[in-house]
Amino acid sequence: METTAAAQSEFKDGLAAGIGIAIGYVPAALTYGLLAKSAELTLAEAMSLSIFVFAGAAQYIALSLITIGTGIFEIVLTTFILNIRHFLMSTALNEKADEEPLWKKAAYAFGVTDETFSVAAMKSGTLHSSFMAGLVLISYSSWVLASGVGYLAGSAMPPVVQESMGIALYAMFIGLLVPSLKKSAKAVLLASTAAVLNCIFTYSDTLSSGWSIIVSTLIAAISIEAADQAKRKGRRE
Amino acid sequence: MSTTIAAIVIGMTLVTYIPRMLPFVLFKGKELPYFWQGILQNVPYATLGALIFPGILTFHENTAFALIGTAAAFILAFTGANIIVTVLGSIGILTVLSVFSM
Structure with a gap:
């Protein structure tokens, strides 16, 4: 039987491994909050997407589709098509997951993003649910908190800046895409x-x-x- | 919260969580066919292309303004600026432009 101390140590390792992601998420989540404000979502609506969906690209895209008046089914299907790549990532992580109760794996699966996947996939040895809990917790907290801060900062923007912010979403996509285009x-x-x-x-x-x-x-x-x-x-x- | 947004949140939550969770529940180390892995890896790049064009050309009623914003974002990104600098830089350039053209 595993000891509590071992699980605690895995959890701490997970937190430490996630610090880089937590820092990296701050500007992206601040931008998301700003964009949600410019897309005229309420704070509760903007935060719900971060709390329940926790998928950066899909959230930006949902905002852009909501802004142009796209239907619910199309937004959900677009999200599905975009995020189905996580199926592949979870498949890969599953290969190195420790033998544990299914509910634990199903719980940390919520936190599989491009970034947590990369860190977990590069970790040496097997994946323990306590490690994944630490990794996901620190990444998720950063994403959710910075989303809220970004939204509140967006309210303070003067109108001339808010009008220019229409470019923000597209600039974000360009910023995500261009490094891959160069390679x-x-x-x-x-x-x-x-x-x-x-x-x-x-x-x-x-x-x-x-x-x-x-x-x-x-x-x-x-x-x-x-x-x-x-x-x-x-x-x- | 509006009912439409609530429905979008619920729908997005399900279609995001289920693909993340299913492999852990279904698989014991089986893999998808190679061809399908390739397609899934292609999806993010193709989606981004379709999301940028033609939307970026019409985000503002003034097309010249939209084109300048497009050029600014691409130039910033190609010079190696990170995402937040690309976003804030593009907003900044357009804000300065609209202040001086008014």
Whole structure:
């Protein structure tokens, strides 16, 4: 039977491993709070998304879709398509998870983000639920608290700044995307294909904005993957 | 809280949590087919492309203003500014611009 002391030590290791994430989340969550304010959500609405969803990119996207008046189903489906990558991350973490009751794994699974995944996946040895609890707790607390602070700071903005803040969401997406564009030609191809398709669907009025994003994303992600794998296969033969 | 936002929060909570949780409950170390792993890894880049265009060109009624904001954000990001600097810098440039053009 495991000792309480061992579990406490795992928890502390998790907290320590999450300090970098907690610091990194502050500017992103402050920005989210500011954007939620500019999207005219109430403080309770903005905080609920951070408390229950805890997924940065999906929350930004929800704000942008809420602003342009997208329907509930399309927002939820967009979130699903965007966050289904976490399925892959949880699959990978599950490989190194300690044998523990399922409810413990199901509990820390709530905190699987791109960042906590990266830290947990790089950790040497197996994953204990106490480690994951520490890692997730410090990351989550930072995200939720900074969301609220960002929202309250947003209320204090003069109107001329608030008008310019319309760019913030897009600048955030550009800031997330550009580092990958510099490193990977495939990322450039994926982003530009989906962007062109989305422009075509939007300007031709073929699809509503939410569906247009989903369809553009899927066509780009599937066709480029098929072409890429066919090319690699051809090279091997 | 409006009913619409409450419904969005509940829906987003479920579709975010379930994919995070299911592999721990379902799998004993099985893996997804290689092709599907590739597609899932592609999704974030494609989504971001579609989220930026064409929305960024129309975030403001004045198209020139929107284009200057687009250029500012890309230039800041390409020079290696981190996300918060890109966001605040773009807002700052547009704010200065609108103060001086009024």
